[in-house]
Amino acid sequence: MKKNKLKEINISLFEFILEFAEIFNFIDGEIHGHSYDVAYIVMRIVEKMDFNNNEKLEIVLAALLHDIGVLKENEMKDLMNFEVANTQRHEKIGFFLLNNYRPFKTVAYIVRHHHIKWNEKILDEDIHIGSYIISLADRFAILINGDKNYYKKKTEILDIINKEKGKMFSPELVDILNELVTKEEFWLNIVYGDKKNIIYENYKDKVTKTGLKDILSLGKIISFFTDSRDRFTAIHSTGVAYVAGKLAKILNYSERDQEYFLLAGFLHDIGKVAIPIEIIDKKSALTNCEFETIKSHTYHTYRILDRIKGFDEIAKIAAYHHEKLNGKGYPFGLKGEEITKEARIMAVADVFTALSEKRPYRDRMGKEKIIEILESMGKDNHLDKEIVNKVKENYENLEKINIEVQKEVLEELKIIDEFIY
Incomplete structure (x- = not known):
């Protein structure tokens, strides 16, 4: 057995x-921290209700993930209005993403209807109470919107909520909220509090540790979330993940460690959520300023992943994929032995996969051209020559894996288009 x-x-x-919910801060824009605001309010409401610990946790998790279906900044801006006309798209996308993960079936269903109105009827569907709770918490959070002068508009906010009692919102839930708002601490925590830590402290002793396979499944969902912002690269992270995993196998890493490469590959471009969509979507050549902005995605990948407990190695493998052995890479300018072998594998997998893909400005490249570029990058001390040689020796196998897994993602994209539209 190979040693881990x-x-x-x-x-x-x-x-x-x-920790993952931090990435919504990049999309929330003017409502920075919205997911944590909503999750905190939901947590306080469910503590007043007759749920067991697991049920409470599922609803709070749904609150943290309720906007996972929002792929573009302009969608979030629309949701800042108290009355939102069209919520179906992001609710459906959120459901589709989360429903692919078995332990999140209930979470997915709660997210599917999290803008449901109390007096709204949906034929043949029983709406989970969690959807109504998030609906109220979400709109209440929007009305506060992190305003440090909230006390000047407390009466106005509560009037709006209470006018919708029995219409937009459940009477029982509004009554609970009216009880919570009598405590100044409730308002202050929403505006000033470290809500992530408050939520963690409340549930840390009520959850169990999980295995790598569960985290790996979530990683795949996250890669779909990050890559779906750009259809031209929507299959990229999956390809990188499986190519990196295969290279790790070729280089005699254990089966468990190969799964770490899969996870790092799924997450290697998570920092792109911090890049404005107009730059991500741009079909023409980028300006120097835009290119520098794009380059920052690796820094954001590191910043997001490194804060997750136990993810220090994953953060480096994922975020160092644009570092070069000669020290001329980014964002950290690492060189030589400062770049781990695992990060070097990810860098080669990223280049191989990118060259194999069709882009707006070029068609996918063939074997000879890809090998020529990889060898040139090895010669210039950008990439590790040993790993480049492994690609050459196993090219057909790596190409087959890349094509197969990316084809699967394309099929999922077709399904989500049909599902939504």
Whole structure:
């Protein structure tokens, strides 16, 4: 049996999602921290209700993930209005993403209807109470919107909520909220509090640690979320993940460590959520300023992943894929032995996969051209020559894996288009 080289990840799904929700701050824009605001309000409401610990946790997780279907900044801006006309698209996308993960079936269903109105009827569907709770918490959070002068408009906010009692919102839930708002601490926590830590402290002793396979499944969902912002690269992270995993196998990493490469590959471009969509979507050549902005995605990948407990190695493998052995890469300008072998594998997998893909400005490249570029990058001390040679020796196998897994993602994209539109 091959010895594991990478240290064990020991984290609960709850902790992982709590940290992952940070990425919504990049999309929330003017409502920075919205997911944590909503999750905190939901947590306080469910504590007043007759749920068991698991039920409470599912509703809070749904609150943290309720906007996972929002792929573009302009969609979030629309949701800042108290009355939102069209919520179906992001609710459906959120459901589709989360429903692919078995432990999140209930979470997915809650997210599917999280803008449901109390007096709205949906034929043949029983709406989970969690959807109504998030609906109220979400709109209440929008009305506050992090305003440090909230006390000047407390009466106005509560008037709006209470006018919708029995219409937009459940009477029982509005009554609970009216009880909560009598405590100044409730308002202050929403505006000033470290809501992520408050939520963590409330549930840390009520959750169990999970295995790598569960985190890996979530990683695939996250890669779909990040890559779906750009259809031209919507299959990229999956390809990188499986190519990196195969290279790790070729280089005699254990089966468990190969799964770490899959996870790092799924997450390697997570920092692109911080890049404005107009730059991501641009079909013409980027300006120097835009290119520098694009380059920052690796920094954001590192910043997002490194804060997750036990993810220090994953963060480096994922975020160092644009570092070069000669020290001329980014964002950290690492060189030589400062770049781990695992990060070098990811860098080669990223280049190989990118060259194999069709882009707006070029068609996919063939074997000879890809090998020529990889060898040139090895010669210039950009990429590790040993790993480049492994690509040459196993080219057909790597190409087959890349094509197969990316084809699967394309089929999923077709399904989501049909599902939504």
